[in-house]
Amino acid sequence: MDYLKYINPGIKSINTYEPGKSIEEVMEKYNLKNIVKLASNENSLGPSPKALEVINNFKDVHLYPDGDGLKLKSKISEIENINSDQIILGNGSNEILEIISQTFLSPVTESIFSKHAFIVYKLASKVRGSKFHEVDACKWGHDLNGFLKKINDKTRLIFIANPNNPTGTYLSHKDILEFLKKVPKKVLVVIDLAYFEYVTAEDYIETNEILDKFPNVIFTKSFSKIHGLSALRIGYGFGNKTLIEIMNRVRQPFNVNTVAQKAAIESLSDQRYLKNSINQNTKERLYLYKSLEIIGMDYIPSQGNFICIDTKTSAKNIFESLLQKGVIVRPIDLYGMPTHIRVTIGNRTENNIFLEKFKEVLS
Numbered sequence: 001m002d003y004l005k006y007i008n009p010g011i012k013s014i015n016t017y018e019p020g021k022s023i024e025e026v027m028e029k030y031n032l033k034n035i036v037k038l039a040s041n042e043n044s045l046g047p048s049p050k051a052l053e054v055i056n057n058f059k060d061v062h063l064y065p066d067g068d069g070l071k072l073k074s075k076i077s078e079i080e081n082i083n084s085d086q087i088i089l090g091n092g093s094n095e096i097l098e099i100i101s102q103t104f105l106s107p108v109t110e111s112i113f114s115k116h117a118f119i120v121y122k123l124a125s126k127v128r129g130s131k132f133h134e135v136d137a138c139k140w141g142h143d144l145n146g147f148l149k150k151i152n153d154k155t156r157l158i159f160i161a162n163p164n165n166p167t168g169t170y171l172s173h174k175d176i177l178e179f180l181k182k183v184p185k186k187v188l189v190v191i192d193l194a195y196f197e198y199v200t201a202e203d204y205i206e207t208n209e210i211l212d213k214f215p216n217v218i219f220t221k222s223f224s225k226i227h228g229l230s231a232l233r234i235g236y237g238f239g240n241k242t243l244i245e246i247m248n249r250v251r252q253p254f255n256v257n258t259v260a261q262k263a264a265i266e267s268l269s270d271q272r273y274l275k276n277s278i279n280q281n282t283k284e285r286l287y288l289y290k291s292l293e294i295i296g297m298d299y300i301p302s303q304g305n306f307i308c309i310d311t312k313t314s315a316k317n318i319f320e321s322l323l324q325k326g327v328i329v330r331p332i333d334l335y336g337m338p339t340h341i342r343v344t345i346g347n348r349t350e351n352n353i354f355l356e357k358f359k360e361v362l363s
């Protein structure tokens, strides 16, 4: 096994990504019949019925997918009001983040992101041996002035999640514009919009104006969250067409499967389903806030489909106790928040089960 001495140095310090516990795993381990999973920010309404129909009727598994994803890109271009050549499809938006990192990061570069930000930014930087700066948060959100202070000649990428996972905090259009004006044009800013549909803040960002003014910005979006297509693995990035063309050189030829492409088109067209999902989330977010206030629990106000709750004790212990009662949430010590749990906002029944079990665990 001598070859193991030669793995890329950045990989030595990485632990394998630990996803949220699966329903089957918890059922089996604790001998439970019913599980409520509020761990991975999935849509509790499931996918759009229209998307489900194309999934159920799909037969052509023997044929390779359209490697260019032309129909889906055409649909996205309508929605985003951009050209198709400004779009790259990914096997989940994770793959887009990976492709960006592969394109720009190496052992002589640096990246910047917030201390409590989506874990993949750190992983993608580490794998490439790139140095990275985790900037301390400001009221749990991104401290963009802190980001500016870390920029130097070696900076290649800045990652911003808006809203942020796991904290649920967001940045306004004005915040982002002011920041971008101060970022050198040679630095690419990745703005991750995996949860943008859930935002209700009126001063939230407007992507077209940013793209017009800043060719050094790329946005990423996911079909895993509100679209309820997590299992199919599909997401996209959009930005300057020259950048997209370069990233397409790195992308694997058939990275997005046909079922995912077809389901994504249907889902984007199903406005009723998207509206219902947003409405449920907005209503249930407020319901959870109120219920948490009644039991005296601190939480971070969220613009996403999840809420971080400060348990003021070991969140891992709370997580374990909830598991035994059939409720899966996410302890976020890995994100530097050892007393917080992140809870996906479910439907009223799921939220009530969570609240009931949470109270039992706390008492």
Ligand SMILES: Cc1ncc(COP(=O)(O)O)c(C=O)c1O
Residues within 6 Å of the ligand: 040, 041, 091, 092, 093, 094, 095, 118, 161, 164, 165, 192, 194, 221, 222, 223, 224, 230, 233, 234, 235
């Ligand atoms: C902020 C953020 N970005 C990106 C992703 C990746 O999503 P996917 O690869 O499923 O599209 C996630 C998933 O949890 C996320 O929270």
